[in-house]
Amino acid sequence: MIVFGAILLSFIVPLVMGRSKIQDLPLGAERKYGLGGGICPKCRRPFALPLFSMNLGLSKLARCPYCGKWSAVRIQPLAKLREAEQAELEWGRAEVPKISEEEKLRKELDDSKYQGL
Ligand SMILES: [Zn+2]
Numbered sequence: 001m002i003v004f005g006a007i008l009l010s011f012i013v014p015l016v017m018g019r020s021k022i023q024d025l026p027l028g029a030e031r032k033y034g035l036g037g038g039i040c041p042k043c044r045r046p047f048a049l050p051l052f053s054m055n056l057g058l059s060k061l062a063r064c065p066y067c068g069k070w071s072a073v074r075i076q077p078l079a080k081l082r083e084a085e086q087a088e089l090e091w092g093r094a095e096v097p098k099i100s101e102e103e104k105l106r107k108e109l110d111d112s113k114y115q116g117l
Pocket of ligand 1: 043
């Protein structure tokens with residue numbers, strides 16, 4: 001029973017913790033900004049600013065839910081935020097398909113096989 005509980009926990013904990021850490025919204029998805037939104041200066045993705053955050057003039061100190069970095073984020077009008085959403089769509093089109101970790105590892109192994117010759 002204890003073992004079963006431990007297995008269950010090891011499944012649930014990362015699920016709950018992971019969800020609160022970094023959001024993964026599809027590129028270009030329309031967000032709800034509530035009282036105000038800003039665009040992350042690090043990754044250029046728009047997000048809703050938290051209600052209770054430190055004000056720095058026209059900016060707010062906020063943690064970007066996408067890259068997880070803290071920065072002073074300027075409060076943007078909705079039109080600008082929608083523009084940023086559209087910009088994300090453009091990246092989505094330009095993005096090169098990602099190689100999975102497994103494939104990358106296999107490729108590295110293959111490469112190293114021939115290095116000794
Ligand atoms: Zn960011």
